[in-house]
Amino acid sequence: MLKINNLHASIEDKAILKGINLEVKAGEVHAIMGPNGSGKSTLASVIAGKEEYEVTEGNILLDNEDIEELAAEERAHKGVFLSFQYPVEIPGVSVTNFMKTAINETRKAKGLDDMPAKDMLKMIREKSELLEIDRKFLSRSLNEGFSGGEKKRNEIFQMAMLEPKLAILDETDSGLDIDALRIVANGVNKLKSKDNAVIVITHYQRLLDHIVPDFVHVLYNGKIVKSGGKELAHELEAKGYDWIKEEVNA
Numbered sequence: 100m101l102k103i104n105n106l107h108a109s110i111e112d113k114a115i116l117k118g119i120n121l122e123v124k125a126g127e128v129h130a131i132m133g134p135n136g137s138g139k140s141t142l143a144s145v146i147a148g149k150e151e152y153e154v155t156e157g158n159i160l161l162d163n164e165d166i167e168e169l170a171a172e173e174r175a176h177k178g179v180f181l182s183f184q185y186p187v188e189i190p191g192v193s194v195t196n197f198m199k200t201a202i203n204e205t206r207k208a209k210g211l212d213d214m215p216a217k218d219m220l221k222m223i224r225e226k227s228e229l230l231e232i233d234r235k236f237l238s239r240s241l242n243e244g245f246s247g248g249e250k251k252r253n254e255i256f257q258m259a260m261l262e263p264k265l266a267i268l269d270e271t272d273s274g275l276d277i278d279a280l281r282i283v284a285n286g287v288n289k290l291k292s293k294d295n296a297v298i299v300i301t302h303y304q305r306l307l308d309h310i311v312p313d314f315v316h317v318l319y320n321g322k323i324v325k326s327g328g329k330e331l332a333h334e335l336e337a338k339g340y341d342w343i344k345e346e347v348n349a
């Protein structure tokens with residue numbers, strides 16, 4: 100589904116990603132860990148197509164199509180979802196209405212008509228029940244006065260509604276408390292299927308107790324320097340990153 104080859108990227112002429120190779124197949128969950136400043140969020144942003152970053156070498160293939168030239172919005176329409184892509188507060192626009200617009204824009208990009216209101220309501224009902232989201236929440240103004248946990252819930256609801264092919268959840272800065280962790284983990288587990296894939300970026304092994312990854316990768320200094328199974332996350336939790344840095348710098 101996703102294939103990243105020798106990806107180099109920079110921001111303001113500063114090289115951040117220095118040769119990333121990563122393959123994510125449908126049905127898989129990949130976790131990306133690594134010390135602060137190693138390039139994890141940058142990798143997420145570059146895959147999603149945020150404009151501030153410049154790809155200087157390598158490529159990103161989504162279903163064998165090079166997506167390098169596509170804008171973030173076009174990538175979203177092709178099924179790439181990045182958490183906190185829409186963190187804006189929109190007073191007067193409810194969670195539900197925002198979602199309707201987002202879904203219909205995606206359909207329009209595919210040449211489809213708007214989703215009939217009846218189907219939209221059914222989908223909203225099903226997804227909100229699946230994720231145990233209160234009806235009252237859906238009528239609140241987008242992100243206005245949302246607590247951290249509510250923002251997470253909204254984000255996972257967006258993910259559920261948009262049914263992305265590839266979901267990238269960057270949880271490094273989100274200050275996940277126990278509730279938010281449960282919301283993210285439950286959401287991902289309920290939405291996981293053989294046709295989609297998830298990349299979770301996290302500092303916390305405990306999140307990976309709930310979302311069990313098929314692969315764990317360690318990013319250090321702009322490169323994936325180690326990959327393994329879920330046991331690698333336990334090893335990192337126990338030993339920190341120094342041993343990996345020593346291996347790399349040896």
Ligand SMILES: Nc1ncnc2c1ncn2[C@@H]1O[C@H](COP(=O)(O)OP(=O)(O)OP(=O)(O)O)[C@@H](O)[C@H]1O
Nearest residue numbers: 110111115134135136137138139140141142271272
């Ligand atoms: N907009 C920017 N302008 C300048 N430097 C940036 C920018 N975004 C990222 N960087 C730099 O790129 C490097 C990698 O940052 P990035 O946020 O990708 O790391 P990270 O692995 O996600 O870190 P953390 O674990 O602390 O969240 C850092 O040195 C950071 O300062």
